[in-house]
Amino acid sequence: MNVPIKPQSQTMIFRYGDEQITFERVKRPQATGKVLIKVHPDCRVIVSAPEGAESEAVLSAVKKRGRWIYEQLRDFRKQLEFTTPRQYISGESHYYLGKQYLLKVIEAPEQVQGVKLLRGKLDVSVKTKSAEKVKELLTDWYKARAKETFAKRLDAMLEQALWVEERPVLRILTMQTQWGSCSPNGRITLNPHLVKAPRECIDYVILHELCHIAEHNHSERFYRLMSQVMPKWEKTKERLDGMAFVIAN
Structure with missing residues (x-):
């Protein structure tokens, strides 16, 4: 599911x-x-x-x-x-862990190309200014942060998911229509765009998938289990739904 x-x-x-x-x-x-x-x-x-x-x-x-x-x-x-498609230029706003950061594109031919999170800004260094290159570097940065963040949050959520006997295999995959999924053999897949959402939203998606290890369908038992481990999950889900437009791309 x-x-x-x-x-x-x-x-x-x-x-x-x-x-x-x-x-x-x-x-x-x-x-x-x-x-x-x-x-x-x-x-x-x-x-x-x-x-x-x-x-x-x-x-x-x-x-x-x-x-x-x-x-x-x-x-x-x-x-x-007044909303325009992302142009990957300085001054744009990008999300990370629920907070907005200003994008600053730095043209530095001698520097290593990459992304740094500094003082409320996402600094992207490129050899020559190119929207495609800035997008590529940001995408790679988000995936790396997602891999690190999701692994930590999975470990934290496993402390509540007492029904899970072994740590599930975790995969990061960009998906058009899903934040996360759980395969029949218990492998959890998470969308790297989710790392742009607040931590509680990340925890909600992970717990949702961990609940599916115990109950594969959205049954009454599934929702009872979800409510036990995250009593106010519906409000968190609404928050994530409300952010989908700005973070799912």
């Missing part, structure tokens, strides 16, 4: 005034009667509802928050107008 970057969903639609708003209905893992609505910075509207809730009831709950959803979308759309 895996932790998707975007949750599995059912697409639904409602109207607010003259606008047709699409939202994704996802299963709310813990069975409560509440419907949770989240508008993400990339303008995705995610509605978490109990699996047994009727579609009409979910639509009704969403329509009651129609004005709030509309206003959130309007504000995020304004922000997106």
Whole structure:
């Protein structure tokens, strides 16, 4: 099983005034009667509802928050107008362990090319300025940091996962749709982009995959186990979902 970057969903639609708003209905893992609505910075509207809730009831709950959803979308759309694709030039903002760092590209023909994290900045030294080279160096740096960080966090999380008898094999692999996955034989694969997220989000994904070693499906037992080792995991998951747009690339 895996932790998707975007949750599995059912697409639904409602109207607010003259606008047709699409939202994704996802299963709310813990069975409560509440419907949770989240508008993400990339303008995705995610509605978490109990699996047994009727579609009409979910639509009704969403329509009651129609004005709030509309206003959130309007504000995020304004922000997106000023968002440009990464150009890998000085002044850009890049994430690492949940914090933003300014990118500083240094042209230094005599220096060894590489990345250093110094005083709130990501300094990238290149022989000649090239967006492709800066991207390549940053990608390699993130992968190296991911390998080191994930290994440490896996060791820390294994202290809570008492059902795991042997340390799982850990693999780092860039994935388009998943933060992490667990194979049937217990090998854990993590997305290097996850190292851009806060430590608690990294811990959540690792614990999620460790729980799959005990329970391969998203059963009630799986969620009970998850809640035992990380009681507020749903809030952490929401935080990670909200960051997906800015860190998953």
